[in-house]
Amino acid sequence: MLDFPRWKIWTICLSLALGVLLAIPSLMPESTAARIGLGGMPRINLGLDLSGGSHLLLEADTADVARQRIALMEEQVRTELNRGNPRIAIGDISTQNGRLSFFVRQPAQVDGAVERLRTLTQPVGVTGDRDWNVAVVDSTRIVVTPTESGLANAVNSAMEVATEVVRKRIDELGTREPTIIRQGAERIVVQVPGLQDPAALKALLGKTAKLEFKLVDVTADPAEVAQGRAPAGSQVLPYPTGTGGVIAVQRRAIINGDQLTDAKQGYDQQTNEPVVIITFNSEGGRRFARVTQENAGKPFAIILDNSVISAPNINEPILGGSARISGSFTVASANELAIALRSGKLPVALKVIEERTVGPQLGADSIRAGAIASIIAAVAVMVFMLLTYGRFGFYSDLAVTINIFVILGVMALLNATLTLPGIAGFVLTIGTAVDANVLINERIREERRRGRGVAQAVELGYKEASRTIFEANVTHAIAGLIMLVLGSGPVKGFAVVLLLGIATSVFTAVVFTRMMVAIWLRRNRPSEIHI
Amino acid sequence: MRLLKLVPDNTNIGFVRLRHWAFGLTALLTVLACAAVGVKGLNMGVDFVGGLMIEAKFPKPAELDKVRGTVDRLGVGEGSLQQFGDPNTVSIRLPLPASNDEGATNAVVKKVQTAIAAENPGVTFPRYDTVSGKVSGELIQTGVLAVMLAVIGIAIFSWLRYEWQFGVSTFVAIMHDVLMTLGFFAITQLEFDLNIVAAVLTIVGYSINDKMVIDDRIRENMRKYRQMDMRGLIDLSVNETLPRTVMTSVTVMLALAALLIWGGHVLRGFTSAMMLGIVVGTYSSIYVSSSLLISLGLKPQAMDKTAKKAPGKMSGAERVGPKN
Numbered sequence: 025m026l027d028f029p030r031w032k033i034w035t036i037c038l039s040l041a042l043g044v045l046l047a048i049p050s051l052m053p054e055s056t057a058a059r060i061g062l063g064g065m066p067r068i069n070l071g072l073d074l075s076g077g078s079h080l081l082l083e084a085d086t087a088d089v090a091r092q093r094i095a096l097m098e099e100q101v102r103t104e105l106n107r108g109n110p111r112i113a114i115g116d117i118s119t120q121n122g123r124l125s126f127f128v129r130q131p132a133q134v135d136g137a138v139e140r141l142r143t144l145t146q147p148v149g150v151t152g153d154r155d156w157n158v159a160v161v162d163s164t165r166i167v168v169t170p171t172e173s174g175l176a177n178a179v180n181s182a183m184e185v186a187t188e189v190v191r192k193r194i195d196e197l198g199t200r201e202p203t204i205i206r207q208g209a210e211r212i213v214v215q216v217p218g219l220q221d222p223a224a225l226k227a228l229l230g231k232t233a234k235l236e237f238k239l240v241d242v243t244a245d246p247a248e249v250a251q252g253r254a255p256a257g258s259q260v261l262p263y264p265t266g267t268g269g270v271i272a273v274q275r276r277a278i279i280n281g282d283q284l285t286d287a288k289q290g291y292d293q294q295t296n297e298p299v300v301i302i303t304f305n306s307e308g309g310r311r312f313a314r315v316t317q318e319n320a321g322k323p324f325a326i327i328l329d330n331s332v333i334s335a336p337n338i339n340e341p342i343l344g345g346s347a348r349i350s351g352s353f354t355v356a357s358a359n360e361l362a363i364a365l366r367s368g369k370l371p372v373a374l375k376v377i378e379e380r381t382v383g384p385q386l387g388a389d390s391i392r393a394g395a396i397a398s399i400i401a402a403v404a405v406m407v408f409m410l411l412t413y414g415r416f417g418f419y420s421d422l423a424v425t426i427n428i429f430v431i432l433g434v435m436a437l438l439n440a441t442l443t444l445p446g447i448a449g450f451v452l453t454i455g456t457a458v459d460a461n462v463l464i465n466e467r468i469r470e471e472r473r474r475g476r477g478v479a480q481a482v483e484l485g486y487k488e489a490s491r492t493i494f495e496a497n498v499t500h501a502i503a504g505l506i507m508l509v510l511g512s513g514p515v516k517g518f519a520v521v522l523l524l525g526i527a528t529s530v531f532t533a534v535v536f537t538r539m540m541v542a543i544w545l546r547r548n549r550p551s552e553i554h555i
Numbered sequence: 556m557r558l559l560k561l562v563p564d565n566t567n568i569g570f571v572r573l574r575h576w577a578f579g580l581t582a583l584l585t586v587l588a589c590a591a592v593g594v595k596g597l598n599m600g601v602d603f604v605g606g607l608m609i610e611a612k613f614p615k616p617a618e619l620d621k622v623r624g625t626v627d628r629l630g631v632g633e634g635s636l637q638q639f640g641d642p643n644t645v646s647i648r649l650p651l652p653a654s655n656d657e658g659a660t661n662a663v664v665k666k667v668q669t670a671i672a673a674e675n676p677g678v679t680f681p682r683y684d685t686v687s688g689k690v691s692g693e694l695i696q697t698g699v700l701a702v703m704l705a706v707i708g709i710a711i712f713s714w715l716r717y718e719w720q721f722g723v724s725t726f727v728a729i730m731h732d733v734l735m736t737l738g739f740f741a742i743t744q745l746e747f748d749l750n751i752v753a754a755v756l757t758i759v760g761y762s763i764n765d766k767m768v769i770d771d772r773i774r775e776n777m778r779k780y781r782q783m784d785m786r787g788l789i790d791l792s793v794n795e796t797l798p799r800t801v802m803t804s805v806t807v808m809l810a811l812a813a814l815l816i817w818g819g820h821v822l823r824g825f826t827s828a829m830m831l832g833i834v835v836g837t838y839s840s841i842y843v844s845s846s847l848l849i850s851l852g853l854k855p856q857a858m859d860k861t862a863k864k865a866p867g868k869m870s871g872a873e874r875v876g877p878k879n
Contacts, residue, residue, distance in 0.1 A: 073821070133842060223661045244687055262835040325717065340784055377687040379660075384819075386610075386681030393819030401813035405806045411559040412802065430738070448814060448822050452757065452829070455810030456764070460801045463768065465800045473564060488775075496767040503705045503760035507753060512694065516755040 028542045034039040034362045037537055040426050040532070046433030063429055066436045070217075071443030071517055074391050075216035076384030082229060082374040084186065084210040089122040089372050093170060094119045097156065100144050101126070105137060112137050124168040131164050138166060142387055148173045180209055187212055190374070192367035193228050212374070219503070222381050224360065232329045232373055233364035235281035237312070237347075240323040244272035263332035264351075265323070278315045283308025287365035289358040292350055297359040304363060309345025317341040326351070329360070355480050378512075394447035402428065402449045409458055413465045414554045419540045420461035423532040427457050430528045431521065440524075443517030453525030459496075460533035464489040469555050478553050479545060486538055493534060501526050562798040563803065570793050571786040574846035580841055585731055588738020595596060596739045601648060603695045605658060605688035609647045609667055616642035625670050631663045637746065641820055646746070651687065660685050669788030686847035697754040701732060705756055709763045713770065720851040721770050724762065730846035732762045735835045736828055750825045758832030761807070764801060767838040772796050775844065789845050797841075804837050 049057040050066040059064055072079050081274065098119055102430050105112040113129040114137070128134045140157055145156040150172070155174025159167050187206050196203045203215040216225060241258040243500035254260045254272040263271040286303040304312055316324075318339045325335040334351035353361070406424060409417035433455065435442065468485030476484065504526065611617070619636055622645060627844050632650040638648040639643040647667065652659040668680050686694075714722025720837045736755055740747050772792040779789060808830065815826040 051771060083689075111656075127783050156667075160597045170591075226661060235596070287718055376685075378690045379685045380682070382682040383680065385679070390821060395815055397814045397816075400817055401810035402807040403757075408765050408806060408809060412560050412561070434654040444819075444821055444823065445750055448753075448818070449757075450827055451810050451818070452807065455807035456761070456803070458806050459764070459799075462799050462802045463805070466796075466802070469798075470795065492768050492771045495716065496764040499709050499763045499767050500760040502708045502712060503763070506701050506705045506708065507756050510697045510704070511753065512697065513751070513758070515749055515753040518750075518757075521756070 028539055028546075033543075034538060036535060040139070040430060040515060040536065042207065042252045043430030043433040043528070044046050044426060046436050047431075050432055050436045066439060068432060069390070069439060071441045071446065072215055072217060072380070073215045073444040074394075074442065074447075075380050076266040076382050076387035078222040078223075078225065079377050079378075079380040079381075080214040080216075080226065080229070081207070081378035082190070082212045082214060083377045084179065084183055084212075085373040086179050086210055087183050087374060088177075090122060090170065090175055092372075093175070093178055094122065097124055097144070097170075097313055101141065104140055104144060108140055109514050110136075112140070123170065126163060127165045134160060134164055134166070136251075141166065141168065145545050146174075148177045176209065179372070183210060183370045184213070186374060189368050189370050190214060190229060193363055194225070194369060196363040197225065199225075211377075212534060218384055222379065224356070227362060228360055229374060230376070230382060231360075231364045232282065232370045233361075233367070234329050235284070235365055236277040236327045237279045238273040238275075238277050238325050238327060239315075239319060240325050241272040242273050242322060247545060256440075261325070261327060261330060261332050265336060271325065271335060273327070273332070277326065277531055279304065279312050280306050281365060283311075284365060287362040289355065289362045290348075292348065296353045297350060298353045299360050300353070300362045300365070301346060302349065304345040306345070309343075311342065312345065312347065313341060313343045315522070317342075363376060377446050388445050390447075394450075397426075398447065398454065401456050403457060405454055409461070415462075415544070416461070416465050416468070416537075416553075416555050417554045418542070419537045420458050420465075420533065422540065423461065423529075423536050424454060424457050426536065427525075427529050427532040428454065430532065434524055434528065435521070440520050442521070445515070445518035446521045447526065449518045449521035453521065453529060456462040457529035457533060459526065460489070460493045460530060463492055464534070465555055468553075472555070473523065474552070482545065482553075486534070490534060493530060497526050497530055559587060559609070561801045564657055566797060567790070567794055568722040568797075568842060569790060571790050571846055574842065574849070577842040577846060581605050581731060581839075584738075585734050587801045588734045589707070590735075591738045591741035593868065595744065597737065597740055597747040600689075600746045601684050601691070602748040603691050603698070605691040606648055606650050607664065607683065607685040609649075609664060609669055610639065610644050611647060611668075612679045612681055613643050613645070613675055613806070618674075621647065621674070622647070622671060625674055626667060628813045629631065630665055631651040631666060639746075639753055639820060644820060651685065666834065669826065694749060698749070701752065702755055705759050706730065709759070713763075718853060719772055720853040722849050724844040724847040724850055725766055725770070727847060728766060728839040729759055731843055732758055732832060732835050736832055739828070739831050745824045745827070748824075750822070751828055754825045757829060758762055758836055761829075761833060762836030765803075765836055765871065766844050767794050768799060769793060769840055769845055772866050773848070785849050788863045793841055794847055800837060803831055808835055876879050 043092045046066065049062045050068040052061075054067070057065065057067070092520045098117060100112075101124065105114055110133075112133045114126045114310050115129060117124070117126040121138040124485050128137050138160060142159045145154040145158065146155070148155050151173070153171055153172070153173045155171055155177060157169045157171055160170070161167055163475060183206060188202060191202075193205045194214065199216045199218075201217060205213045207213050213226075214229070216222075224446075241255060244255055244258060247255070247268055249260055249272045250438075252260050252270070257275055258272045260270050263269055283304050284302055288301055289301055291297065293301045320338050320341060323335045323337045325332045326332070333349060336350070349361070402424065406421040409420050409424075411417070413420065428450075428501055431450065434440075464485050467482050467489045471481035472478075504523040506518050507515050508523060511519055530544065568816060580713045585766055611622070617638070619638065623636050623662045626636070628647070631652070635648045637646050637648075638644065649663065649667070664683055671838065672678050673709060677854060686841075706726060709729065710726035713725045723779055733755060742750065773789060774784070776788050776792050776795075780791075783791075810825055811833070814822060815830065818826060
């Protein structure tokens with residue numbers, strides 16, 4: 025007990041000093057830290073409930089991915105069987121019940137058709153599954169069913185792209201340090217600190233930004249269109265957006281958003297209204313030029329997410345590879361559309377299923393309240409320990425003080441996020457941190473009462489209490505771990521602090537105080553202790 | 556300087572003697588807590604039932620009736636209002652609009668905020684939460700799962716480390732703590748949200764911490780005094796650890812009191828849950844879990860069996876030094 029080798033003392037002191045040092049940058053404003061050359065040191069992140077900002081949970085519409093896949097498969101099947109050699113005639117295509125089914129007109133070609141369809145499917149993962157099942161029923165009907173792993177794979181890759189698109193859009197908004205993380209199979213968490221207008225962010229993220237240019241079907245009978253019926257090869261879309269009016273456009277797009285190279289907000293030179301100016305790549309530009317040459321004088325429709333924004337007449341061929349989208353925009357909405365177009369199309373529709381927004385003032389109030397509560401809690405606990413255990417209480421107080429800094433330092437090192445419940449966890453840790461010392465000190469008192477000598481009582485106190493401390497803290501940590509794994513948001517923030525607190529407090533309360541006590545006993549060899 | 560002693564030396568309270576009374580009281584309180592949860596129900600926050608919550612901070616104490624009238628007139632669904640922390644702050648809860656459009660939710664938030672701001676100049680809206688029914692369902696599930704797993708995990712741990720009786724008594728005691736906390740929330744109708752789940756888990760953690768210390772001492776004494784009567788042994792162990800139990804409860808209470816008074820209104824429900832939990836947990840450590848060991852028929856000789864079965868595991872716990 026009394027022999028504490030010098031290297032051990034140094035190791036303990038150095039590691040604690042390191043922990044304390046790491047905490048320092050987090051305790052001062054960022055600018056101050058940078059001025060004294062600590063700008064590059066790790067800092068504790070403040071959670072949104074402390075810094076203010078918005079937390080959004082977005083969920084992908086997986087049914088939408090499934091629908092798109094079936095539609096794409098239908099296209100591929102038609103092309104493959106139509107254009108291939110020999111041509112295989114099919115009919116009665118249906119995409120109901122989430123699968124594609126059709127019959128082959130000549131029974132002799134069924135096997136050939138299946139053969140060619142198999143080339144359209146891809147293996148998925150390592151299990152040897154394919155993304156589609158092709159089966160023949162009733163001898164001439166072929167049914168193509170999506171497999172679960174195929175769909176999961178499609179959702180996964182759609183989510184990867186979607187996460188990137190979301191990231192681009194948020195970056196374009198110019199917000200500071202957003203966090204964008206995929207969560208589970210079909211969700212994305214977006215956290216934007218200090219955002220003033222979450223509505224704009226949501227509007228932006230809710231846009232699929234699927235842009236298409238289509239010719240207006242001028243041959244369609246207006247009465248039929250109003251009924252929602254369009255001639256073959258055309259479709260009915262809402263126009264002007266949001267008024268309930270409709271317009272018939274050709275199904276085939278002249279050009280779509282994939283061929284965009286840029287989009288920005290500008291102004292119409294005549295009317296001075298905000299517009300969105302888009303630029304096509306060379307192929308898109310050529311195609312646009314050809315179609316506008318062929319259809320001069322006719323109207324075409326600019327369609328965003330399946331609703332028509334505007335349907336201007338083609339006054340003259342548009343050759344420069346750039347076009348203007350007008351249609352009752354405000355500067356803000358034009359800018360929003362430009363961002364959405366620039367960042368690309370979302371491969372899957374996203375829905376906000378959870379939103380938490382905290383104003384910056386509340387966050388600042390919470391930090392102040394948390395800091396005050398922490399300091400008062402620490403002082404109260406320390407005074408109480410000092411009154412109860414005297415010198416031993418003082419050592420515990422030193423341990424608690426160091427412990428507070430070390431927790432902050434480790435949090436900074438791990439780049440952990442401090443949340444409001446995290447502060448609560450912090451305060452609670454201050455309260456429980458002394459538990460280990462209480463256990464030890466009470467044990468020493470007990471051993472003294474039993475008549476043991478000072479050194480032996482202290483030694484036994486530490487020894488016996490250590491086991492109890494271990495057991496008690498392991499069980500406490502079980503609860504913390506479960507919170508960390510299962511908890512979401514606030515619960516997690518709390519668990520991080522609690523677990524760190526358990527780990528560091530055991531170290532400071534047992535190892536550090538033991539060292540202090542050992543040094544004191546060795547120097548003074550007291551025959552009596554006040555405890 | 557004379558040092559403070561909360562529990563005098565050689566305290567010897569006959570806890571075990573009172574155990575039948577304690578069991579009766581505990582059972583009665585637990586039944587009452589369950590009844591409160593069953594009859595009054597928990598005031599679930601938007602985290603668990605879905606919906607939207609807007610916090611409004613008024614420059615002067617809010618007139619709830621007036622605000623309620625304003626919200627009701629908007630026709631955005633039945634609102635529920637609650638003063639929150641201090642009299643100036645009100646939380647307004649509303650169901651999510653039926654349409655699943657993001658715009659619709661924002662529109663409701665805007666509408667409510669504008670209407671209230673029009674009648675109460677100077678009001679601010681520090682935060683709002685919207686949670687869809689789907690997410691809230693998942694949050695309930697993981698919340699319940701987390702608490703159950705924690706309780707079971709801890710019970711298994713103490714069963715493996717000690718005897719099965721310890722596992723059972725710990726399980727019963729912790730369930731008691733959890734039920735009492737739920738009962739407290741049912742009676743006070745304080746909002747029950749995700750933070751409270753964290754509080755409940757902490758209570759579980761703290762309470763088990765407490766029980767482990769006592770259990771550990773019981774085990775130690777079982778080895779030391781092999782021939783001692785179990786009642787006397789448990790009384791001795793509880794009394795021996797009493798100074799520590801009281802000390803730690805006091806320090807934690809001090810810290811929580813600081814949080815309750817100065818920690819800001821957002822954490823108030825959380826802190827009060829924990830304070831109650833500390834009291835309940837301390838009570839159940841002394842009365843429920845330790846005394847239950849007797850009813851479960853734990854014998855001092857049980858330790859010999861375990862020691863033989865797994866000598867390696869227990870050897871570290873063997874007591875050194877002369878016997879008293």
